[in-house]
Amino acid sequence: MSRQAITSLLVVDDMNAGGMERQVLELLKGLRGSATVRAVLAILKPGGQLLDEAAAMASDSVLLPFHKNPGAAFLPFRLARYARTTRADLICCFGLVSGLMGLLAGRMTGIPVINGSIRSAPLALPPKERLSLFFMKRADFVLANSEAGLSAFGLSGRPRTQVIRNGLDLLRFESVPDRSSSGWSVCMVGNFWGKKDQSTLLTAFAIVREKVPSARLALAGKDWGTLEGLRSRTHSLGMEGCVDFITGLTDTSGVISSSRVCVLLSPDGEGISNALLEYMALGKPVVATRCEGNMEVVLENRTGILVENDPGEVASAILRLLEDPALADAMGQAGRQRVKDDFSLETMIESFEQCFSSVGS
Numbered sequence: 001m002s003r004q005a006i007t008s009l010l011v012v013d014d015m016n017a018g019g020m021e022r023q024v025l026e027l028l029k030g031l032r033g034s035a036t037v038r039a040v041l042a043i044l045k046p047g048g049q050l051l052d053e054a055a056a057m058a059s060d061s062v063l064l065p066f067h068k069n070p071g072a073a074f075l076p077f078r079l080a081r082y083a084r085t086t087r088a089d090l091i092c093c094f095g096l097v098s099g100l101m102g103l104l105a106g107r108m109t110g111i112p113v114i115n116g117s118i119r120s121a122p123l124a125l126p127p128k129e130r131l132s133l134f135f136m137k138r139a140d141f142v143l144a145n146s147e148a149g150l151s152a153f154g155l156s157g158r159p160r161t162q163v164i165r166n167g168l169d170l171l172r173f174e175s176v177p178d179r180s181s182s183g184w185s186v187c188m189v190g191n192f193w194g195k196k197d198q199s200t201l202l203t204a205f206a207i208v209r210e211k212v213p214s215a216r217l218a219l220a221g222k223d224w225g226t227l228e229g230l231r232s233r234t235h236s237l238g239m240e241g242c243v244d245f246i247t248g249l250t251d252t253s254g255v256i257s258s259s260r261v262c263v264l265l266s267p268d269g270e271g272i273s274n275a276l277l278e279y280m281a282l283g284k285p286v287v288a289t290r291c292e293g294n295m296e297v298v299l300e301n302r303t304g305i306l307v308e309n310d311p312g313e314v315a316s317a318i319l320r321l322l323e324d325p326a327l328a329d330a331m332g333q334a335g336r337q338r339v340k341d342d343f344s345l346e347t348m349i350e351s352f353e354q355c356f357s358s359v360g361s
Helices: 018-029 051-057 071-085 094-109 127-136 145-154 197-212 227-236 255-258 274-281 311-323 325-342 344-359
Strands: 006-012 038-045 060-063 092-094 113-118 141-144 162-163 184-189 218-219 243-247 259-263 286-289 303-305
Touching: 006 018, 006 071, 006 094, 006 344, 018 038, 018 051, 018 092, 018 274, 018 344, 038 051, 038 227, 038 344, 092 325, 092 344, 094 113, 094 127, 113 127, 113 145, 113 344, 141 145, 141 344, 145 162, 184 197, 184 255, 184 274, 184 311, 197 218, 197 227, 197 311, 227 243, 255 259, 255 274, 259 274, 259 311, 274 286, 274 325, 286 311, 303 311, 311 325
Parallel strands: 006 038, 006 092, 038 060, 092 113, 113 141, 141 162, 184 218, 184 259, 218 243, 259 286, 286 303
Antiparallel strands: none
């Protein structure tokens, strides 16, 4: 490690298996061998499927539990002390609580603060995101993973903002075999909550099965409140025997590789979706909601099909791909090349290194 290397303190709310947390993990992996940036890590909530792996990837790490009284009151001071101990040149925050605590610690120490919490592009900002925006505007720099995200938060064109799109470690997917010949016809990877629209997909899939009675569907994700309702919906549609609900996975590449068509339906917009990138990295054609973030990833009718969240339109797109394997394969291969060209981990890490060096120097 060079003496001139920037020490970046990454602060995250938790390390559960969500999109932002996965990207923090990828960032830590990529910076592990960096000659220009040394990454240290502060995690504000214990537990989480990715915690141990993330801590192992950082040059140094600390757990500063936010929810343990009187932890909340003293957390900014403890975070500031950790920043001084590790000789941090900048603080980069990912999450609502991290955005506040990192901002306070930065002001106590005079260390510049980057807020990297824009990982979505909601059609309307909910109260939690409006509060996060309040902290963003007071940071020294703001990072987003999509142009759509900057626009949704009203920060497009604002000075000291930057878009660094999600990157994938493509080596992780090279050894994953394609099992679609004996797997599912369709899959969707996304946690079971209001920001993903598995319900519309279920209705669309019932239409698909009218023409392809042997079709099977896999829905994979963590239950954040809607799984039971989706199971009931599956029962009401008479599809219990052809829909599989898969929970508890931290790596869904096996589900994706075993599917012929991969779907992502999002009723509230998307930033840069890790699920879409993983679909494409594994050479799968995609069907996705037509929204700004997805349009930054999917090249319409080249790597996938963009649709409204309408069951008939979704079903038509799926059937088009199932009934034309040559088209599906061509879209899948084009998607794989697009990820290699524009969403590689190397490209993302290089952008973070340049940003951290600029802000922290």
